Amino acid sequence: MRSRYHHSSLLAAALSHNIKHTFIHYLCLQSDLIYTNSHNGEKNSHRRTENIPNLLIVNWTQNEVGSFPPGKKITIVFVIGGPGSGKGTQCSMIVKHFGFTHLSAGDLLREEAKSDTEQGMMVKNLMHEGKLVPSELIVKLLLKAMLQSGNDKFLVDGFPRNEENRQAYDKIIGIEPELVLFIDCSKEEMERRILNRNQGRDDDNIDTVRRRFEVFQESTLPVVQHYEKTGKLRRVDGAKSADAVFEDVKAIFVQLNTQANQVSSVSRAQSNPFKRFLDLFCGCFGTQEATN
Numbered sequence: 594m595r596s597r598y599h600h601s602s603l604l605a606a607a608l609s610h611n612i613k614h615t616f617i618h619y620l621c622l623q624s625d626l627i628y629t630n631s632h633n634g635e636k637n638s639h640r641r642t643e644n645i646p647n648l649l650i651v652n653w654t655q656n657e658v659g660s661f662p663p664g665k666k667i668t669i670v671f672v673i674g675g676p677g678s679g680k681g682t683q684c685s686m687i688v689k690h691f692g693f694t695h696l697s698a699g700d701l702l703r704e705e706a707k708s709d710t711e712q713g714m715m716v717k718n719l720m721h722e723g724k725l726v727p728s729e730l731i732v733k734l735l736l737k738a739m740l741q742s743g744n745d746k747f748l749v750d751g752f753p754r755n756e757e758n759r760q761a762y763d764k765i766i767g768i769e770p771e772l773v774l775f776i777d778c779s780k781e782e783m784e785r786r787i788l789n790r791n792q793g794r795d796d797d798n799i800d801t802v803r804r805r806f807e808v809f810q811e812s813t814l815p816v817v818q819h820y821e822k823t824g825k826l827r828r829v830d831g832a833k834s835a836d837a838v839f840e841d842v843k844a845i846f847v848q849l850n851t852q853a854n855q856v857s858s859v860s861r862a863q864s865n866p867f868k869r870f871l872d873l874f875c876g877c878f879g880t881q882e883a884t885n
């Protein structure tokens with residue numbers, strides 16, 4: 594009871610503050626994100642929040658986490674696929690060959706779930722139910738891990754999982770992914786792999802797995818379609834053996850490296866004043882190719 598009143602007053606204080614760059618979220622331990630839904634379906638967050646115990650407010654500022662130095666080139670690749678499609682397996686192979694830092698959204702959340710706080714408990718419960726954790730929390734964890742790594746190339750595994758993830762990422766990190774790797778695999782094969790995985794994961798049981806498949810179908814597939822439209826999606830057949838999948842993945846990353854090298858040699862050339870002068874000079878006499 595006390596905690597309910599405490600949270601209600603925090604909510605009131607937060608609403609009255611409207612601080613720029615501050616992200617305030619209302620999460621419920623037993624229900625989904627509830628800010629816009631009331632009992633009777635009206636968009637009335639006040640009434641709804643006052644009636645719900647265990648309300649948790651995650652309030653954090655961008656300054657708390659930090660940001661990348663301006664102008665630093667950061668390469669981001671999202672890796673998506675259903676539960677058990679082989680995201681983690683492929684990511685470790687990519688890391689060995691291409692020097693990326695692997696950030697698994699699921700691993701970051703599992704770490705968070707160990708903490709003996711209200712937030713840790715909330716994450717643990719949602720994961721146990723196979724539901725998605727509120728987006729700003731996972732984006733914050735990703736940004737923190739990116740900054741701590743000191744690297745500039747990241748594989749973000751298991752993200753974005755829904756439109757809300759994608760939008761929160763755009764708002765908070767905002768670095769366009771270079772590409773989005775989608776590991777496509779049948780439900781039967783994924784289920785078989787998960788039930789044989791034996792990593793002692795609390796959510797690798799048949800009931801939670803089924804819920805995770807539903808979430809994938811309903812929430813993640815629309816994100817796949819989004820990246821298909823923007824031309825960023827690279828689909829690989831995840832049903833093959835891990836090595837065979839990696840052959841296809843490798844080809845995608847070799848191409849990505851080639852493009853990156855071309856871009857950096859063009860920008861090096863453009864930043865060379867003598868080369869710029871020569872280009873201009875030759876351009877005047879119609880001999881542009883002479884400098885290439």
Ligand SMILES: Nc1ncnc2c1ncn2[C@@H]1O[C@H](COP(=O)(O)OP(=O)(O)O)[C@@H](O)[C@H]1O
Pocket residue numbers: 674675676677678679680681682683786787789790831832833834835836838
């Ligand atoms: N291509 C594959 N063929 C057979 N088993 C695989 C393949 N890729 C991964 N696995 C196995 O399937 C399970 C799930 O793979 P994992 O990489 O953990 O998936 P995800 O990260 O997508 O949940 C693991 O036990 C892994 O060893």
Ligand SMILES: Nc1ccn([C@@H]2O[C@H](COP(=O)(O)OP(=O)(O)O)[C@@H](O)[C@H]2O)c(=O)n1
Pocket residue numbers: 674675676677680697698699700702719720721723724725726727731750751752753754758796805
């Ligand atoms: N972007 C994400 C990624 C994972 N998660 C949570 O973490 C759980 C495990 O995700 P995972 O990527 O480690 O595992 P798989 O479901 O892909 O096997 C999901 O079922 C969600 O509860 C999330 O809420 N949001």
